[in-house]
Amino acid sequence: MFAKKIKGSIRGSIVVDKKTKNLVKRVRPGQIAVICHEDLDEIAARDLVSAKVKAVINLAPSITGSYVSVGARILLQHGVPLYDSDASHLLPTLSDGETVEIVDDSICLIQTKPITIREITMEEIGQKWEMANQNLSDRLGMFIENTLIYAQKEKSYYISPLPHISSKVNMNHRHVLIVVRGKHYREDLKAIRSYIQDYRPVLIGVDGGADALLEEGWKPDIIIGDMDSVSDAALFCGAEIIVHAYPNGHAPAKERLVALGIPFEILPAPGTSEDVAMLFADEKGAEWIVALGAHSNMIDFLEKGRRGMASTVLVRMKMGMKLIDAKGVSMLYQNQVRWKNFFFIGTAAAVPMIAASVISPAVRQFWHLLWLQIKFFMM
Structure with missing residues (x-):
């Protein structure tokens, strides 16, 4: 059953997942997304818009005012109704395909379960943004302190080389393009198409960045990450698979890849997968490293649930002039001659x-x- 508006109510079938990035892989146009995503971020919101959901019910606060999160605003700007509820405890009891009816923007029925909801408005978003701007200095100070504390603790990892793993991809004296599923990553990838055609860089997809490359007609040479947002189709595209594991060697993605029968290497390291991809390319002799969609500021990391960016600061210090950040390049691109x-x-x-x-x-x-x-x- 697909959602449809009937006499002031919204009815339809739901798709449920705590992780929005997993939900958007299953949801179909016209369905209602039930998520549990505090401070809904831009990428998740744009994915929900692209999926053409009829409405979103968030069992966590969509915007708290702790920082300027833009996901809620994006949904409303694209005409997607957004409702908040504090019923996160009900998430495990809900299943895909159950029927929901939203009545009078105050209560919804999922099968026989009544859930109190509240519609999010642009006025409320504006108030929360004002609150976030007032608290910006304090939040930035805490973020910097946390970054410095972890940078001091983790600096030895970045001074030392990564654990050795074999790779058949030659990066020596070549350009390497690392695609991360960050803000405007699809638009940025389209904007640098001529660069890819002219220089033929080694293509590294970080998790879902591999799918972005395939969508644009490029096959990634390497896929690096914890494999939590990359599709099975991308994993089977023929790229080398490098699983980013915790420093102790634990790799949650191992079971998935073993079940799929896909060969892979495990690379234990701290920090984010995009940081590990940059370090890996650097140690393999890349002449230039172009990072597209990479996370590089406080808002980026707060949206990822991180309270600091120690690994990114250290990696970028180590890369120096070799690293070129192509994030946001599409914003400078002119379509008209x-x-x-x-x-x-x-x-x-x-x-x-x-x-x-x-x-x-x-x-x-x-x-x-x-x-x-x-x-x-x-x-």
């Missing part, structure tokens, strides 16, 4: 020619001889 741009491009191209004329004796001699020839023919 403007004739005035040709003027600026032409002017820019002329600058090095003029500079060469001034600096190089050979070029100066060329222009001098050309001028003498012109004077000769004018006589």
Whole structure:
């Protein structure tokens, strides 16, 4: 049964999951998503919009005001009704396919279970954003302190090389593109298509980043991560699989890959999978590392449920100039060709020619001889 609006109510079948990234793999257009996702983040919200859900019932606060989370706003901007409830204890009792009816924006019935709900409005989101901005300095201070504490504890991991694992992919003196499932990662990947075509970099997908590459027609050479958001189709695409495990070697993804019969290597390391991917490319001799969609600021990490970014700070310090961050590049991309741009491009191209004329004796001699020839023919 698909959801439909009937006389002020919303009825339909539900899809339930504590992890929104798992739910969006199963939900179909017109169904109602039941999640438990505090401070709904941008990526989750855009995935729900893309899935064309009829409504979202969140059994956790969609926006708390602790920081500026944008997920709730995105849903409402795209016409997706959002309801909050404090009935997280009921999540294990709910199942995909059960029928829900939302009545008067205050209560919903899932089968025979009544759940008190509250509709989230733009006015409330604005109030929570104002609260978040007022608390920004305190929150940033706590985030920095936490980052420094863990950086001090974990610095030895990043000074030392990663544990050795075999790889048939040659990265020595090559460009390496690392695709992470971060903000605007799909748009950014489209924007750098010409770069991929021209330089043919080694393609590394971090978890769901592998699916993003496949969606754009590129096959990843390597997939790195804890494999919690990558599809089975991506795992079977022929890429080398490197499972990012905890420092003690525990790898929750091991059971899944063994069940699928896919060969893999285990790489134990602290930090995020994207950080491990950068370190791995660096140690394999990459000339340049281009990170697309990578998490790099406080909001990014708060949305991931992390209270600091020690590993990212240390990795970026280690990478130095070799690392190029392509996050948000699509925001600078112009779809329309403007004739005035040709003027600026032409002017820019002329600058090095003029500079060469001034600096190089050979070029100066060329222009001098050309001028003498012109004077000769004018006589």
